[in-house]
Amino acid sequence: MNLKELATKLGLSPTTVSRALNGYPEVNAETRERVMAAAHRYNYAPNTRAIRLATGRALAVGHVIPIMTKHEIVNPVFADFIGETYSRQGYDMLLSVVPDDDEDRTYRVLKSRGSVDGVIVHAPRLNDPRIALLTEIGLPFVVHGRATGTTIPYSWLDVNNRRAFLRATEFLLDLGHTRIGLINGLEFMDFAIRRRNGYLEALAARAIAPDARLMFSDEMTEAAGFHAASTMIALPDPPTAFLVASMISGMGVRRAVEAAGRVVGRDISIIIHDDDLSYLPNGTDVPIFTATRSSVREAGRMVAEMLLDLISTPTPAPRERLLEAELIIGQSTGPAPRAVQ
Amino acid sequence: MNLKELATKLGLSPTTVSRALNGYPEVNAETRERVMAAAHRYNYAPNTRAIRLATGRALAVGHVIPIMTKHEIVNPVFADFIGETYSRQGYDMLLSVVPDDDEDRTYRVLKSRGSVDGVIVHAPRLNDPRIALLTEIGLPFVVHGRATGTTIPYSWLDVNNRRAFLRATEFLLDLGHTRIGLINGLEFMDFAIRRRNGYLEALAARAIAPDARLMFSDEMTEAAGFHAASTMIALPDPPTAFLVASMISGMGVRRAVEAAGRVVGRDISIIIHDDDLSYLPNGTDVPIFTATRSSVREAGRMVAEMLLDLISTPTPAPRERLLEAELIIGQSTGPAPRAVQ
DNA sequence: AATCACTCCCAAACCGCTTTGGATTTCCCA
DNA sequence: TGGGAAATCCAAAGCGGTTTGGGAGTGATT
Numbered sequence: 123m124n125l126k127e128l129a130t131k132l133g134l135s136p137t138t139v140s141r142a143l144n145g146y147p148e149v150n151a152e153t154r155e156r157v158m159a160a161a162h163r164y165n166y167a168p169n170t171r172a173i174r175l176a177t178g179r180a181l182a183v184g185h186v187i188p189i190m191t192k193h194e195i196v197n198p199v200f201a202d203f204i205g206e207t208y209s210r211q212g213y214d215m216l217l218s219v220v221p222d223d224d225e226d227r228t229y230r231v232l233k234s235r236g237s238v239d240g241v242i243v244h245a246p247r248l249n250d251p252r253i254a255l256l257t258e259i260g261l262p263f264v265v266h267g268r269a270t271g272t273t274i275p276y277s278w279l280d281v282n283n284r285r286a287f288l289r290a291t292e293f294l295l296d297l298g299h300t301r302i303g304l305i306n307g308l309e310f311m312d313f314a315i316r317r318r319n320g321y322l323e324a325l326a327a328r329a330i331a332p333d334a335r336l337m338f339s340d341e342m343t344e345a346a347g348f349h350a351a352s353t354m355i356a357l358p359d360p361p362t363a364f365l366v367a368s369m370i371s372g373m374g375v376r377r378a379v380e381a382a383g384r385v386v387g388r389d390i391s392i393i394i395h396d397d398d399l400s401y402l403p404n405g406t407d408v409p410i411f412t413a414t415r416s417s418v419r420e421a422g423r424m425v426a427e428m429l430l431d432l433i434s435t436p437t438p439a440p441r442e443r444l445l446e447a448e449l450i451i452g453q454s455t456g457p458a459p460r461a462v463q
Numbered sequence: 464m465n466l467k468e469l470a471t472k473l474g475l476s477p478t479t480v481s482r483a484l485n486g487y488p489e490v491n492a493e494t495r496e497r498v499m500a501a502a503h504r505y506n507y508a509p510n511t512r513a514i515r516l517a518t519g520r521a522l523a524v525g526h527v528i529p530i531m532t533k534h535e536i537v538n539p540v541f542a543d544f545i546g547e548t549y550s551r552q553g554y555d556m557l558l559s560v561v562p563d564d565d566e567d568r569t570y571r572v573l574k575s576r577g578s579v580d581g582v583i584v585h586a587p588r589l590n591d592p593r594i595a596l597l598t599e600i601g602l603p604f605v606v607h608g609r610a611t612g613t614t615i616p617y618s619w620l621d622v623n624n625r626r627a628f629l630r631a632t633e634f635l636l637d638l639g640h641t642r643i644g645l646i647n648g649l650e651f652m653d654f655a656i657r658r659r660n661g662y663l664e665a666l667a668a669r670a671i672a673p674d675a676r677l678m679f680s681d682e683m684t685e686a687a688g689f690h691a692a693s694t695m696i697a698l699p700d701p702p703t704a705f706l707v708a709s710m711i712s713g714m715g716v717r718r719a720v721e722a723a724g725r726v727v728g729r730d731i732s733i734i735i736h737d738d739d740l741s742y743l744p745n746g747t748d749v750p751i752f753t754a755t756r757s758s759v760r761e762a763g764r765m766v767a768e769m770l771l772d773l774i775s776t777p778t779p780a781p782r783e784r785l786l787e788a789e790l791i792i793g794q795s796t797g798p799a800p801r802a803v804q
Numbered sequence: 805a806a807t808c809a810c811t812c813c814c815a816a817a818c819c820g821c822t823t824t825g826g827a828t829t830t831c832c833c834a
Numbered sequence: 835t836g837g838g839a840a841a842t843c844c845a846a847a848g849c850g851g852t853t854t855g856g857g858a859g860t861g862a863t864t
Contacts, residue, residue, distance in 0.1 A: 204560045
């Protein structure tokens with residue numbers, strides 16, 4: 123059943139039926155009722171392909187998931203990212219996974235084929251070239267995160283990663299820890315840079331000199347967390363606490379602590395960053411790890427709304443939004459052990 | 464730059480240009496060259512919206528990620544699922560996350576609006592109603608997994624979960640373990656049912672009676688794994704080995720073992736199922752966990768190909784494909800301890 | 805009664821491509 | 835040398851909606 127058939131059945135022109143269904147004012151209320159009823163009765167659903175062509179809009183937003191050619195790891199956070207925000211407004215969500223050396227082409231094609239009305243930029247890096255590119259080709263976008271080093275204005279939503287790790291470090295310092303290991307994500311990722319800055323800032327505020335041997339940067343996997351923590355624990359002057367970039371790394375860190383015969387939360391404290399992913403909950407009742415927490419799900423909803431807003435506004439001014447992370451106390455932290463101190 | 468403009472610039476009709484670009488035979492080789500060159504030079508990319516409308520194809524496949532209203536957990540495996548299979552053939556990948564009580568409508572709308580040419584069915588359940596629905600509305604689909612209880616023929620690709628867990632159980636039995644705890648996923652999920660069957664079959668073959676207290680079924684989270692393992696370890700006659708549904712649950716199980724002051728691989732063995740997700744590698748050089756392994760990435764690629772094949776074939780016969788899991792020996796298993804035996 | 809402003813509806817153009825049904829030219833062979 | 839096949843190309847008709855530019859009817863205003 124298409125528009126024309128429905129119109130014929132109603133004895134109306136396609137024009138009127140289209141207007142009736144789309145809420146235009148120049149149609150009699152009574153007629154509109156009739157049309158609506160018939161549409162419902164015949165189970166009429168407009169063909170999206172036709173709408174897209176006629177309106178020149180794609181009614182879709184793209185999520186381009188970069189995959190680092192060097193580190194073949196897919197960032198899975200977007201799995202929780204997809205809400206009903208899009209579908210509620212009639213938008214589709216398009217996914218493409220692209221090697222980072224081919225991003226340029228991907229975005230250009232997305233634009234010139236008219237596949238999407240806008241994109242979400244995931245996993246921004248230091249001086250991320252995508253921001254200039256997208257601005258240049260005129261494809262609306264919102265960055266989930268920020269890109270240090272970029273000068274052009276752009277829309278973004280980010281967690282205050284610096285302050286989150288600043289607070290976490292302060293919390294550990296307050297507990298008496300002075301040797302705190304940082305097990306960070308890859309430090310060409312923007313969030314990782316900011317987290318390190320927060321960590322360093324907190325140390326500096328207490329006049330504690332940073333120790334390069336206590337700062338690791340790697341993929342956020344269990345094995346990498348294990349390796350980093352094991353290495354640091356083996357130092358002559360090992361840390362009494364770890365600040366860890368993710369839930370999964372944190373599990374590796376815990377394994378390292380236990381493998382060394384130490385007890386988490388008593389001998390060695392751990393704070394992780396928790397994205398509050400649905401499939402990776404930090405405990406059910408009481409948190410397993412003390413954590414800086416910020417819901418990716420929430421952020422995803424907001425970013426999606428920002429983008430749709432940007433797309434529908436004729437002259438979009440960049441929108442910016444900084445979320446604060448909570449500091450959640452769990453079972454993995456405690457006062458610095460006397461003996462070590 | 465669109466087709467018409469390009470045609471004008473070349474002094475040709477849109478018809479010819481279209482045919483030249485799409486490889487139709489009724490165009491002079493020389494002309495084709497010229498057209499190709501010009502298309503490249505002017506950076507021409509055909510408007511997908513127009514193609515879709517003209518051809519009546521959506522050039523897109525849908526992935527509907529069910530979200531259980533009772534358990535709000537998004538299955539993140541599809542993150543690794545998305546390959547270049549689609550883009551190579553000019554297809555887009557559409558994602559929708561849908562509460563399971565609204566699936567019916569979602570698929571119907573997908574069909575009637577013509578948003579997709581086919582769908583991948585994720586996370587099939589016992590007697591999954593989606594298979595009958597999709598067959599009825601005539602939307603091509605391939606199931607990633609299988610749905611026990613369904614009688615109509617349909618296309619699927621699955622891992623031999625039964626045999627994987629059968630072999631894993633046998634392996635533990637061979638090591639002398641006789642009390643083996645099963646920490647399974649939710650048992651309305653098809654794969655979980657099959658895994659339990661494999662486990663039971665192996666026990667039966669050695670005339671070991673299953674013990675209900677050694678069989679848990681829950682969400683595959685760290686906390687659930689921890690809880691299940693802790694409970695079993697506290698039994699008067701605790702298991703000496705665990706068979707665990709996932710990497711993440713496995714981490715919870717390990718935490719439980721260590722919290723009980725036992726050593727993994729010496730006092731208590733653990734075998735997990737490893738989907739070989741890029742963001743959740745089971746160690747780097749040597750596997751952390753002994754595991755039944757089967758790459759979701761690989762499976763995803765194959766399922767995608769099956770679906771595209773199904774879409775392009777006029778009279779599709781159901782395709783079926785069963786993959787075997789490898790049994791990977793890692794550091795988490797060892798002979799059953801004498802004392803307990 | 806003529807003018808004007810609304811209200812409500814429609815015909816037709818358009819979005820940018822594919823595809824059908826020729827038309828024209830060239831080639832080959834009887 | 836004429837006629838049919840083959841090779842090339844084109845005009846025009848869709849695909850299924852939206853949107854522009856009226857047109858007819860109704861009431862109120864002058």
